[in-house]
Amino acid sequence: EEPLISGIAFTANEAKLTLLNTPDVPGVASRILGPIADANIEVDMIVQNVAPAGDYTDFTFTVAKGDYKQTLKILNEQVLPDLGEGEVKGDDNIAKVSLVGVGMRSHAGVASKMFRVLSEENINIRMVSTSEIKISVVIDEKQMELAVRALHSAFGLDKDDIESE
């Protein structure tokens, strides 16, 4: 399946929250998100990677910038005391930029080109998450325009293929 890049999506209306060093045991993920769900806060990305030594890992999710302060409060006042260990870190100076297309998942080439284009602009990739139709990266908010412009020209997209989420 040849990848067909149809556009770039981007948004600066995100903030990320990370539970660092959470125990990697069943139940922890739902104990983190349960109180957030109870507060009716919309969650966009959820990213967890493997626990390097098999015992602790970091759990990150993003919310709308407007929900950042309240989410931070819930994590510090409800989730952390319930878990009994770990640390909360947040950052509301982020942007999410995604390359959208079909056949994405089958091509490491598209991903590695996207990452290379960003590195040529000295843009550091903070997080990565993919789906069948999208490769999304989280970067510093101030680099969003530069990232969108660089990807736009590298993948030969028209002006109207770019949409803000």
Next chain:
Amino acid sequence: EEPLISGIAFTANEAKLTLLNTPDVPGVASRILGPIADANIEVDMIVQNVAPAGDYTDFTFTVAKGDYKQTLKILNEQVLPDLGEGEVKGDDNIAKVSLVGVGMRSHAGVASKMFRVLSEENINIRMVSTSEIKISVVIDEKQMELAVRALHSAFGLDKDDIESE
């Protein structure tokens, strides 16, 4: 937007590879995936979380089980020498299970319920990645059937809503 869960997708035809402790600087992500793309190996999930102390992070991706050994070889023989630091870890005893539906991204409730259902079966979540229409978790391969059955009954799905990828 009320979430509408339309089904469960699952596959045991995955293996995960992690570059532990890679430098969190521009260019690293493309130096990891470039040689994999050059070998025409299909990549499915790509997951990277924040660098806890801002300097090193882990980078994970999945390939088809059949490509596991070759991918491990490329990482050890080409990528690691190029990066000059870090460690390669792989695991081909995994399965990916996804809850599929529309309106997913807006509901922490769906995610936290999915995670809770898995924890009630004592299934440990190794990785998490989401998109607008899917919440995907990586778990141990031997727990795949149990996970699919537990999610199937918890979300009230018919037999024909379950599809193997």
